[in-house]
Amino acid sequence: MKNVILNFLEIQGYKVDSVNKRNDQELIVRIRKKKSYKNKCPECGSQRISCHAKGQYRLKKHSNFQEKLIYLEVKRDRLICLKCRTVFLEELSGIKKYSRVSGNFTKQSLNYLAKNSFNEVGKVNGVGYQTLKRSLYNYVDPYELLTEKIKSLEKQTKIYLGLDGQSFRGRDMVLTITEVVNRELLTILPSEGQTDLRHFLERLDPEIRVKVKGVAMDMTNKHIGLIERYFPDALIVIDHYHVISCALMHLQKVRTTLQAARRIEIPIKKELDKNREDLTELEELKMERYFRLFPELLEAYLTKENIRTLYHRTKYDEAKEELEKLIIKLASSKEDELKELRRTLIHWKKEILNYFKCRITNAYTEGLHTKCKLIKRKSFGFKNVETYVRKLILGLLPFALLWGYTHFST
Numbered sequence: 001m002k003n004v005i006l007n008f009l010e011i012q013g014y015k016v017d018s019v020n021k022r023n024d025q026e027l028i029v030r031i032r033k034k035k036s037y038k039n040k041c042p043e044c045g046s047q048r049i050s051c052h053a054k055g056q057y058r059l060k061k062h063s064n065f066q067e068k069l070i071y072l073e074v075k076r077d078r079l080i081c082l083k084c085r086t087v088f089l090e091e092l093s094g095i096k097k098y099s100r101v102s103g104n105f106t107k108q109s110l111n112y113l114a115k116n117s118f119n120e121v122g123k124v125n126g127v128g129y130q131t132l133k134r135s136l137y138n139y140v141d142p143y144e145l146l147t148e149k150i151k152s153l154e155k156q157t158k159i160y161l162g163l164d165g166q167s168f169r170g171r172d173m174v175l176t177i178t179e180v181v182n183r184e185l186l187t188i189l190p191s192e193g194q195t196d197l198r199h200f201l202e203r204l205d206p207e208i209r210v211k212v213k214g215v216a217m218d219m220t221n222k223h224i225g226l227i228e229r230y231f232p233d234a235l236i237v238i239d240h241y242h243v244i245s246c247a248l249m250h251l252q253k254v255r256t257t258l259q260a261a262r263r264i265e266i267p268i269k270k271e272l273d274k275n276r277e278d279l280t281e282l283e284e285l286k287m288e289r290y291f292r293l294f295p296e297l298l299e300a301y302l303t304k305e306n307i308r309t310l311y312h313r314t315k316y317d318e319a320k321e322e323l324e325k326l327i328i329k330l331a332s333s334k335e336d337e338l339k340e341l342r343r344t345l346i347h348w349k350k351e352i353l354n355y356f357k358c359r360i361t362n363a364y365t366e367g368l369h370t371k372c373k374l375i376k377r378k379s380f381g382f383k384n385v386e387t388y389v390r391k392l393i394l395g396l397l398p399f400a401l402l403w404g405y406t407h408f409s410t
């Protein structure tokens with residue numbers, strides 16, 4: 001019977017002395033360490049150890065089962081090394097020193113935290129926010145790749161990464177890093193800054209780094225230098241979605257600037273956003289009215305559509321020719337927004353065209369961001385970005401994987 005309990009509670013290296021109910025909600029299992037479990041001196045490694053002082057029995061929360069708490073009652077002796085006379089606290093399997101919970105309880109709480117808010121887990125498991133937070137930080141490291149992820153990257157002959165920022169709060173961004181072909185989340189860093197990214201890249205094995213053949217990202221200068229340095233064989237590809245949204249943003253700015261300058265409403269925001277082939281006849285007529293009044297708006301719209309159709313090209317040379325033609329055409333534009341768009345296209349020309357050599361996008365990464373928003377909403381917001389990214393990783397990766405950080409081999 002007692003062995004059944006041990007197995008059921010997943011406790012190894014102990015014997016059960018007794019099982020008692022404290023009240024209807026709590027069960028107390030008194031356990032004792034098996035004799036065969038030997039301690040080593042932390043100073044000299046000797047196994048000639050003797051008891052220095054007997055410990056007292058203490059309760060350690062171990063499991064929440066059907067809304068009942070199961071405690072382990074266990075004592076930890078002070079031991080002395082007979083060789084070097086060092087006195088130290090006994091090691092207990094599955095229960096860290098000074099901890100009031102077992103490793104199993106921490107796992108259970110984190111597993112629950114993966115799908116629930118800090119508040120909810122605290123209420124159900126009776127753990128404080130600080131304790132939960134400490135466990136989360138102990139178990140999730142955004143700067144390190146999980147062993148399982150490393151294994152799967154090592155199997156690939158070519159690796160394609162996606163980098164994409166998402167807003168944490170206002171302008172504070174976090175950076176998501178994915179493998180875009182196999183669609184795997186690698187990590188989420190607490191900022192878009194160079195230091196955080198470098199910290200992560202430094203820990204990537206050089207053998208993995210040289211296999212990275214492409215990196216999809218948005219039009220930001222922040223990461224280019226690091227990407228080039230750490231992934232010498234990678235093509236940097238500006239995600240086509242971001243190029244189109246950039247053109248769209250300038251188009252809408254032309255509209256709003258006109259509205260303000262001429263003091264007239266131009267209510268075709270929705271229509272301008274639409275793809276040309278999706279417009280209804282009525283919408284086309286409506287747009288034409290405004291295009292006659294404001295030719296610069298038509299020019300900006302056609303530019304946006306031109307950039308969209310650029311992506312229908314299948315050959316690199318054709319795409320290059322078309323982009324160059326567009327850049328020449330925009331040179332004669334009098335519209336400020338289009339001049340700025342032209343500068344952007346020139347600046348990122350190589351990376352935009354790399355798409356036609358390496359057809360990767362950040363669609364998967366963007367999809368993850370939708371899930372992140374859901375986690376954020378369920379948790380009633382976060383004050384601390386470091387906690388936020390760890391909670392996201394906990395919620396997005398399969399729970400069993402999280403015990404696979406290399407620093408966590410014990």
Ligand SMILES: [Zn+2]
Pocket residue numbers: 041042043044045046081082083084085086
């Ligand atoms: Zn010793």
